[in-house]
Amino acid sequence: MHRSRQAQECKASRREFIRQSATVVGxxxxxxxxxxxxxxxxxxxxxxxxxCGGRGTGAAVDVAAAAPGVKIVAMADAFRDRLDKSAxxxxxxxxxxxDVPEEQRFVGFDxxxxxLAANVNYVILATPPGFRPMHLKAAVAAGKHIFTExxxxxxSPGVRTCLEVYEQAKAKGLGIASGTxxxxxxxxxxxxxxxxxxxxxxLVFARAYFNTGxxxxxxxxxxxxxxxxxxxxxxxxxxxxxxxxxxxxxHNLDVVNWAMQAxxxxxxxxxxxxxxxxxxxxxxxxHFCIDYEYANGARMMSMCRQMANCxxxxxxxxxxxxxxxxxxxxxxxxxxxxxxxxxxxxDNKPYIQEHTTLIESLRAGRPINELKNxxxxxxTAIMGRMAAYTGKLVTWEAALNSxxxxxxxxxxxxxxxxxxxxxxxxxxxxx
Numbered sequence: 001m002h003r004s005r006q007a008q009e010c011k012a013s014r015r016e017f018i019r020q021s022a023t024v025v026g027x028x029x030x031x032x033x034x035x036x037x038x039x040x041x042x043x044x045x046x047x048x049x050x051x052c053g054g055r056g057t058g059a060a061v062d063v064a065a066a067a068p069g070v071k072i073v074a075m076a077d078a079f080r081d082r083l084d085k086s087a088x089x090x091x092x093x094x095x096x097x098x099d100v101p102e103e104q105r106f107v108g109f110d111x112x113x114x115x116l117a118a119n120v121n122y123v124i125l126a127t128p129p130g131f132r133p134m135h136l137k138a139a140v141a142a143g144k145h146i147f148t149e150x151x152x153x154x155x156s157p158g159v160r161t162c163l164e165v166y167e168q169a170k171a172k173g174l175g176i177a178s179g180t181x182x183x184x185x186x187x188x189x190x191x192x193x194x195x196x197x198x199x200x201x202x203l204v205f206a207r208a209y210f211n212t213g214x215x216x217x218x219x220x221x222x223x224x225x226x227x228x229x230x231x232x233x234x235x236x237x238x239x240x241x242x243x244x245x246x247x248x249x250x251h252n253l254d255v256v257n258w259a260m261q262a263x264x265x266x267x268x269x270x271x272x273x274x275x276x277x278x279x280x281x282x283x284x285x286x287h288f289c290i291d292y293e294y295a296n297g298a299r300m301m302s303m304c305r306q307m308a309n310c311x312x313x314x315x316x317x318x319x320x321x322x323x324x325x326x327x328x329x330x331x332x333x334x335x336x337x338x339x340x341x342x343x344x345x346x347d348n349k350p351y352i353q354e355h356t357t358l359i360e361s362l363r364a365g366r367p368i369n370e371l372k373n374x375x376x377x378x379x380t381a382i383m384g385r386m387a388a389y390t391g392k393l394v395t396w397e398a399a400l401n402s403x404x405x406x407x408x409x410x411x412x413x414x415x416x417x418x419x420x421x422x423x424x425x426x427x428x429x430x431x
Contacts, residue, residue, distance in 0.1 A: 043068070043069040043363065044069045044070075044071060045063070045067065045069055045070040045071070045121065045359060045362075046071055046119060046120045046121050046122065047060065047063055047064075047070060047071065047072045047073060047120060047122045047123070047124060048073065048074040048075070048076070048115040048116070048118060048120035048122070048123045048124070048144075049072060049075045049076070049086075049115075049123075049124050049126070050075075050076045050077075050111070050112045050115055050123060050124065050125050050126065050127060050135060051076070051077060051124070051125065051126035051127035051128075051149075052075055052076070052077040052083045052085075052086035052087075052126075053077075053082060053086075053126065055126045055149055055179075056077075056086065056124060056126030056127075056149075057086045057089055057090060058351070059124045059126055059147065059149065059179070059351075059355075060072050060086075060090055060094075060124060061090070061093055061094065062351050062352045062354075062355055063122070063124065063147065063355040063359075064094050064097045064098075065352050066352050066355035066356040066359060067355070067356055067359040070097060070359070071096075071097050071098070071099055072090060072094065072097065072098045072099065073099055073100060073104060073118070073119065073120060074100060074104040074105075074106070074114075074115045074118040074119075074120050075087060075100050075104065075105050075106070075115070076105075076106040076107070076114065076115045077106075077107060077111060077127075078107070078108065078109060078111070078127075078231055079107065079231075079232070080107045083105055083107060087100060087105065104118055109411045112125075112131075112135050112138065113138065116138055116139060116142040116144060117142070120144065121144060121145060122144065122145045122146075122147070122359075123139050123144045123146055123147070124146075124147045124148075124149075125139065125146060125147070125148040125149060126149045128231070128234040128240040128241060129149075129150075129151050129152070129153065129154050129240070129241055129242055129246070129247060130154045130158075130234075130239050130240040130241070130406065130407060132148060132149075132151070132152045132153060132158070132162075133152065133153050133157075133158040133159075133161035133162055133165075134161075135148075136148060136152065136161070136162060136165045136176075136371070137161055137164075137165050140165050140168050140169045140172065140174060140176075141168075143172065143174065144174070145174055145175040145176070145358070145367065146169075146174070146175070146176045146177070147176075147177050147178075147179070147354070147355060147358060148176060148177070148178050148179065148371070148374075149178070149179040150178055150179045150180055150250050150251070150254075150374055150377075150378070151242060151246050151247060151250045151374070151377075151378040151381060152178065152371065152374050152375055153242070153375070153378050153379075153382070154238060154239060154240070154241065154242035154246060154382070154406050154407075155242070155382065155402070155404055155405055155406045155407070156379070156382060156399055156400060156401065156403070156404060157402075157404075157405045158407075159375050159378055159379045159382065160400070162371055162374075162375040162378070163371075163372065163375050165371060166369060166371040166375065169369055169371065170369055173367060174367060174369070175358050175361055175362050175367030175368055175369065176367075176368070176369045176370055176371045177354050177355070177357065177358035177368060178354075178370045178373070178374040180250075180254050180354075180370070180373070180374055180377070181251075181350040181351050181353075181354055182251060182254065182255050182329060182350065183254070183255075183258065183350075183354075183370070183373075184348075184350040184353040184354040184357060185329065185330070185347055185348065185350040185353075186343075186345070186347055186348040186350075187327070187329075187330070187333040187343045187347045188255065188327065188329070188333070188350075190333065190343055191325060191327055191333045191335070191343065192255070192258055192259050194325075194335060194339070194341060195259050195318060195320070195325060196259075196261070198322075199320075199322075199323065199325070199335050199337075199339040199341065200318065200319070200320030200321070200322050200323035200324060200325055200335060200337055201320040201321030201322030201323065202320055203259065203260060203318055203319070203320050204297075204298050204299075204319055204320060204321060205298065205299050205301075205318070205319040206256045206259065206260070206298070206299070206301075206316065206317065206318050206319070207300065207301045207302075207303070207315075207316065207317045208249070208253055208255065208256050208300060208301070208302045208303070208315075208316050209252065209302075209303050209304070209313040209314060209315050209316075210248055210249040210251065210252050210303075210304040210305075210314050211303060211304060211305040211310065211311065211312050211313045211314070212248075212305070212306055212312050212314065213306065213307065213308050213309075213310070213312065214276070214306060214307070214308050215235060215244075215306060216235070217233060217235070217236065217280050218232050218233045218280075219280055220233075220280070225413055225414055225417075226415075226416055226417035226418070227411075227412065227413050227414070227415070227417050228413065230282070230417060230419075233280070233282065235247065235282075235284075236280070236281045236282025236283070236284050237282045237283065237284070237419070238283070238284060238385075238406050238420070239406040239407055239408065241284070242378075242382065242385065242406075243284045243285055243288075243385050244284060244285070244286075244288075244304060244306055245271075245285075245288045245290075245302075245304050245381050245384050245385050245388075246378065246381040246382055246385060248304065248306075249288070249302065249304035249381060250374075250377055250378055250380075250381045252302070252304075252314070252315075252316055253300075253302060253377050253381050253384075254373070254374065254380075255316045255327070256292075256300050256302075256316060256318075257373075257376060257377050257380060258373070259316075259318060260294055260298060260300075262294050262295060262296070263294075263376045263377075263379070263380055263396060264292035264293060264294050264300065264380055264383070265293060265294060265295050265395065265396050266292075266293050266393060266394065266395045266396065267290050267291060267292040267293065267383055267384055267387050267393070267394055268290070268291050268387050268393050268394075269288060269289060269290035269291060269384055269387040269388040270288070270289050270388055270391075270425070271285045271287055271288035271289065271290075271385075271388030271389070271425075272285055272286070272287060272388075273285050273286055273422050274286060274287065274307075275307045275308075276306065276307070279419075282419060283419050283420050283422045283423075285388065285389075285422075285423070286305065286306050286307055287304070287305040287306075287307065288302070288304050288305075288384060288385070288388050289301070289302065289303045289388075290302040290303075290384035290387060290388065292380070292384070302384060314328070314329060315327060315328045320337075322337050322338055322339070323335055323336055323337020323338060323339060323340075324336050324337060330347045331347075379396075379399055379400060382399060383395075383396065383398075386398075386399060386402070388423075389423035390423070390425060390426075390428050390429065390430040391425030391426045391428075392430045394430065398430070402431060403431065404431040
């Protein structure tokens with residue numbers, strides 16, 4: 001996926017931050033935020049990284065480039081080798097912006113708790129998505145500002161937890177940004193604003209594609225337990241990733257919800273496991289096609305596929321009563337019709353900008369909170385998966401209120417963890 005590394009200039013000056021800090025502290029105390037949620041009188045952002053894989057490591061580089069006064073000070077991962085590799089990379093790339101001594105490096109399922117107990121005021125949550133709801137809940141309880149990767153859940157109970165955490169964070173005055181980088185892309189922002197202003201009339205149809213090739217996988221090694229194999233190969237198990245419609249295609253679904261200023265109310269869909277069938281690929285599908293309907297009657301055709309040697313397409317499109325809009329991320333933003341328009345500048349660096357926006361909001365005393373948007377987009381993806389897995393029509397209410405909990409009852413490195421059967425439409429039950 002697209003990862004950028006160009007620094008963005010932070011607009012908030014140290015003097016302005018210090019001037020505002022008294023206001024922030026007052027609001028913090030009034031709202032019940034735990035002390036240390038943000039360092040009053042200092043512009044230092046002390047980052048704890050939870051999840052040290054490629055995305056977590058990339059997010060740490062991004063936040064260090066996003067604003068002055070940022071330092072990585074604590075790290076956590078389930079695996080020591082992954083943490084060590086990340087630390088080596090970050091030390092080389094960040095220099096004195098990386099300051100994580102051995103006593104601030106934590107390993108295991110409870111490592112996130114140790115990072116939250118450390119002297120951090122900003123946490124990056126970049127573990128496999130199945131852990132996101134519990135990590136978000138704990139981080140808000142600890143009074144930390146959060147950058148959370150997408151998606152934020154893999155099942156409906158997890159989404160409901162996130163919606164509760166959204167309200168808790170609002171009450172505490174905590175900032176939360178999510179890894180929906182398209183919302184921080186200048187090209188996307190200017191296009192969507194024009195749609196909201198009526199450039200193509202009323203939106204009646206959208207399409208959202210994430211059709212790409214195969215991704216990484218890891219063969220099971222001798223000595224790996226069921227838990228270690230699934231954790232190291234997390235993309236191919238729904239309890240960890242939610243299937244690729246949730247883990248990856250959520251980006252495009254989020255853009256359409258943003259443009260529609262709503263979430264879908266029902267959907268039907270198809271999908272399957274046609275090419276990627278070996279046991280190393282767990283039990284997830286390799287293609288989905290979902291027909292979503294919004295409350296105003298507008299429709300979205302959603303398509304995602306991970307297969308080799310096929311036509312690739314990552315884009316969004318919108319048909320309105322007065323024109324059409326097409327978006328190819330970072331490359332093409334075009335409106336046709338009476339209000340024709342083209343974004344003719346180079347797009348910004350949204351992977352950095354999403355951190356810049358959060359940090360600026362904290363320093364201005366007006367923390368942003370993007371958790372509800374990404375929770376709803378996550379549920380949009382989950383309801384599409386439910387429709388494809390079962391072959392049934394799925395409503396928003398049914399998806400939101402589903403009691404299907406994909407997480408194991410206990411996180412145990414040595415307990416048996418059978419691979420669920422591949423879902424079969426018409427046979428798999430809607431729960």
